[in-house]
Amino acid sequence: MTGNETILQYLNAVPAWYLATSVDGQPHVRPFSFAAEEHGKIWFCTATTKDVWQELLENQRFEATSWWPGHGWLILRGKAGLKDEAGAEMRRAGYEHLESLGEHYDGPDDETLVFFSVEEPQAWICDHDEWKPIEL
Numbered sequence: 001m002t003g004n005e006t007i008l009q010y011l012n013a014v015p016a017w018y019l020a021t022s023v024d025g026q027p028h029v030r031p032f033s034f035a036a037e038e039h040g041k042i043w044f045c046t047a048t049t050k051d052v053w054q055e056l057l058e059n060q061r062f063e064a065t066s067w068w069p070g071h072g073w074l075i076l077r078g079k080a081g082l083k084d085e086a087g088a089e090m091r092r093a094g095y096e097h098l099e100s101l102g103e104h105y106d107g108p109d110d111e112t113l114v115f116f117s118v119e120e121p122q123a124w125i126c127d128h129d130e131w132k133p134i135e136l
Contacts, residue, residue, distance in 0.1 A: 003136040004037050007123055010066045010074035011035040017066035019044070021055040028055060032064070034097045038090050041081070042118040045094030047103070049112050056080045056116065072127040081117035090115065
């Protein structure tokens with residue numbers, strides 16, 4: 001299993017995981033639930049109308065974490081790649097996912113939907129005793 005596959009397994013095994021940004025020294029944490037791989041990178045979906053997007057424009061560094069009961073938790077650090085290069089299949093999947101959460105957009109090509117990649121990733125699988133790096 002590749003490093004990206006391991007990361008996606010942890011992120012997609014639970015209904016929600018958490019992504020943190022930091023602006024002006026103040027951390028901001030919120031639930032996320034869409035993650036996919038394309039072009040060899042992990043991608044997340046949000047909207048340009050959300051605070052998280054504005055925060056990533058100001059400071060691209062983020063950290064995400066997911067607790068998968070019985071397996072430990074994932075810590076993923078990286079820099080948001082803000083150039084939206086999501087293909088049609090991923091755009092449709094992200095759109096459908098956000099719509100299933102009760103959000104509303106004018107289709108997969110709605111200009112407010114935005115996908116960002118995980119650049120410069122570092123990841124670990126952790127338990128109470130140790131952090132095991134994921135080879136990326």
